[in-house]
Each structure stands twice: as C-alpha cells, then as structure tokens.
Amino acid sequence: MSPEPTPLPPPPDLYGRGHDDRFMRLLDRVTRFYLPISTRKDRYGHRTVAPTPALLPVVVAARTVEAEGVVSLELRSPVGTPLPAWQPGAHLDVDLPSGLRRQYSLCGDPADRNGYRIAVRRIDTGGGGSLEVHQDLSVGTGLTVSHPRNAFPFAADPAVLLIAGGIGITPLLPMAREAARRGLDWRLVHTGRSDATMPFAAELAALDPDAARVVRRPDDEHGGPADAAELLGHAPTPGAAVYMCGPAPMLDAVRAGLDGSPGRGLHFERFTAAPITGGRPFTLRLRRSGTTLAVPADRSALDVLRDQDPATPYSCRQGFCGVCRRTVTAGTVEHRDRRLSDQERAEGQMLVCVSRAPEGECLELDG
Numbered sequence: 299m300s301p302e303p304t305p306l307p308p309p310p311d312l313y314g315r316g317h318d319d320r321f322m323r324l325l326d327r328v329t330r331f332y333l334p335i336s337t338r339k340d341r342y343g344h345r346t347v348a349p350t351p352a353l354l355p356v357v358v359a360a361r362t363v364e365a366e367g368v369v370s371l372e373l374r375s376p377v378g379t380p381l382p383a384w385q386p387g388a389h390l391d392v393d394l395p396s397g398l399r400r401q402y403s404l405c406g407d408p409a410d411r412n413g414y415r416i417a418v419r420r421i422d423t424g425g426g427g428s429l430e431v432h433q434d435l436s437v438g439t440g441l442t443v444s445h446p447r448n449a450f451p452f453a454a455d456p457a458v459l460l461i462a463g464g465i466g467i468t469p470l471l472p473m474a475r476e477a478a479r480r481g482l483d484w485r486l487v488h489t490g491r492s493d494a495t496m497p498f499a500a501e502l503a504a505l506d507p508d509a510a511r512v513v514r515r516p517d518d519e520h521g522g523p524a525d526a527a528e529l530l531g532h533a534p535t536p537g538a539a540v541y542m543c544g545p546a547p548m549l550d551a552v553r554a555g556l557d558g559s560p561g562r563g564l565h566f567e568r569f570t571a572a573p574i575t576g577g578r579p580f581t582l583r584l585r586r587s588g589t590t591l592a593v594p595a596d597r598s599a600l601d602v603l604r605d606q607d608p609a610t611p612y613s614c615r616q617g618f619c620g621v622c623r624r625t626v627t628a629g630t631v632e633h634r635d636r637r638l639s640d641q642e643r644a645e646g647q648m649l650v651c652v653s654r655a656p657e658g659e660c661l662e663l664d665g
C-alpha cells in the first residue's frame with residue numbers, strides 16, 4: 299500500500315505570510331455558499347434550484363360541512379411549509395386517491411399561505427369525483443395538487459358585480475374579499491336552489507357589515523331562478539365589470555343580457571368545459587414521434603392528447619386562457635377559441651381544448 303500523500307502547505311497569503319489568505323478564504327466562502335443562495339446559481343453560473351415541481355403533496359387538515367351537500371377541505375403541506383401564493387379566481391388540479399383528477403377553485407384567503415381551501419358540492423350523477431371527496435377524504439388523507447393556476451383573474455375594476463350560481467361562489471368569495479379589502483364599489487348576488495344549499499353565508503355577511511352589498515337569492519323563496527335582468531340589476535353602476543360563475547343556463551342568460559352593453563367588462567367561469575357542439579371526427583399527428591391519434595366527434599383534441607400524455611398542459615378548457623396552445627404545422631384548423639388573434643391563427647397556433655378540424659382532416663402538431 300502506498301503511503302498517504304503529504305498535504306501541501308497552504309499557499310502564502312497576498313503578503314507572503316505562510317497561511318492561506320483571509321480575503322481569498324472569504325471570497326471562496328461567498329462564492330461557495332452565499333452566492334448560490336442569493337442568485338440561485340453556483341459559482342460557474344449553473345442553476346442550483348430544481349425546476350418548480352408540477353405537483354405538491356398536501357394533507358387534508360380540516361373538513362367542514364358548509365351547506366347541504368357541500369363540504370370544504372383545508373389542504374396543508376404535510377411538513378408545515380407555506381404553500382405557493384395564489385390570486386382570487388385561481389384553481390387547483392386535485393389528484394384524488396382513485397386516480398381521478400378534478401379542478402376546484404380556491405375559496406380561502408390568498409393572504410393565508412398555510413393552507414388552500416376548496417369546497418365541493420356532491421353530485422350523485424357526476425363522474426365520481428365529488429362523491430369521492432365527500433365519502434373518502436377525511437382529515438389526514440394525503441393528496442397531490444397542482445400549483446394554483448388562474449384562468450379567471452380578478453382585475454379589481456373600480457365597480458364590480460359578482461354573480462354566483464350555487465357552488466359557483468367558490469372563485470367569487472376571494473374576489474369579494476379582495477374587493478372589500480381594496481375599497482371597491484362591489485356587489486355580489488348569490489343564487490341557489492334553497493338557502494340550506496348555499497354555502498358561506500356567514501363569511502359573506504362578515505364582508506358586508508352594513509348588509510348593502512351581498513344579496514342571497516334562493517330560488518325557492520322567489521318562485522324560480524333569477525333572469526338576467528334581475529341579476530344584472532344588482533350592478534353598483536351601469537358600467538360595472540361583471541364576474542360570474544355558475545351553471546351554463548345562467549351564464550348564457552347573463553351573456554345574452556349583456557349583449558349591447560359595450561361598457562361592461564364580462565368575465566366568467568363555467569363549472570365544466572363547454573359541451574362540444576357540431577363536432578366531427580378528425581386526426582392528430584404528432585410530428586416528432588409520428589404518433590397518430592383519432593379525435594372522435596364528442597371529445598376534444600386536448601382530451602385525446604391527455605390520454606396519451608397526462609402532463610399535457612391545460613387550464614380553463616374553454617378557449618380563453620391560452621395554456622393549451624399548440625403549433626399546427628399542417629392541416630386546416632377550425633378555430634373555436636376566444637383568444638387567438640388572426641395573426642396567431644395565421645402562424646399556426648391552435649387552442650386544442652376547444653378548436654377542432656373539419657371531418658377527416660389530419661392536423662400535424664409540432665411536438
């Protein structure tokens with residue numbers, strides 16, 4: 299066995315003294331430890347922080363019955379660290395233990411980084427996600443969720459009308475809180491089948507101590523659902539921006555009621571992706587892999603792409619956020635979105651959550 303090499307003595311310092319130079323030692327420490335922390339790059343300029351993970355582990359920290367058929371869950375980090383920030387209107391993708399993935403609006407307080415709150419109405423005839431939340435998730439259940447995404451941002455216009463149908467109150471409650479915090483001229487009208495099924499009455503009342511801004515309108519106390527004129531009649535000013543979330547008939551009625559009122563900014567979120575109307579089957583070809591995917595008449599290109607790659611990005615599924623944008627390198631697109639400009643369409647952009655192709659067409663996607 300060869301003897302251990304004798305360590306070399308430290309080089310003399312800048313002044314020829316026989317120990318390592320204190321300035322160089324300090325410089326070494328700064329580049330080795332402090333620079334990476336402050337710049338997130340190592341001394342060679344490489345990134346030291348891994349990319350933000352797509353999913354966050356959380357645990358159900360509280361479960362509360364908020365109304366008949368509605369529970370809220372408080373989700374926290376299992377190790378107690380603060381969760382990523384969010385803004386009113388944001389939602390989470392929640393991966394349920396069964397493997398189902400569902401989107402739920404955040405309805406807590408964005409200022410509270412300790413937890414995310416979601417609220418879920420039980421729908422017995424749905425796809426099973428709400429039933430699983432109601433029946434199987436209890437305090438201590440571990441889940442994974444996406445980082446918050448916002449396809450329904452609140453612009454804090456000076457005058458605002460918030461219209462919520464049933465569980466559609468979830469994205470609007472943080473908006474009401476934000477409007478109150480900013481001193482905006484805001485009103486909120488919350489409709490529902492009956493008072494017992496409408497959650498968050500106490501929280502809304504706390505935001506409106508003078509009972510001048512919040513209207514709760516149970517259908518069974520008013521002889522049926524409100525029409526567009528009644529809902530829009532709650533606006534604080536004629537030109538108020540309108541934010542609404544609720545069932546499709548209510549949204550369609552309010553949209554129709556707003557036609558011809560150009561001064562009103564309209565922002566809305568549906569409970570689900572809009573149904574596909576007039577869809578015809580077509581084909582996608584992925585240019586890099588050469589994979590060919592059939593898109594049936596009753597499914598979106600996004601659905602088919604997510605079957606093949608569950609990490610395919612999307613958010614609103616309604617053609618307005620732009621998250622699902624793809625580039626088409628061949629084929630004719632039938633654009634159905636409300637976002638892309640003529641130029642973006644001419645450049646081959648396509649929002650695959652809503653846009654389609656004529657029957658039998660093959661769209662080649664770059665990627």
Ligand code: FES
Binds near residue numbers: 611612621623650652
């Ligand atoms: S997911 Fe939002 S535009 Fe397609």
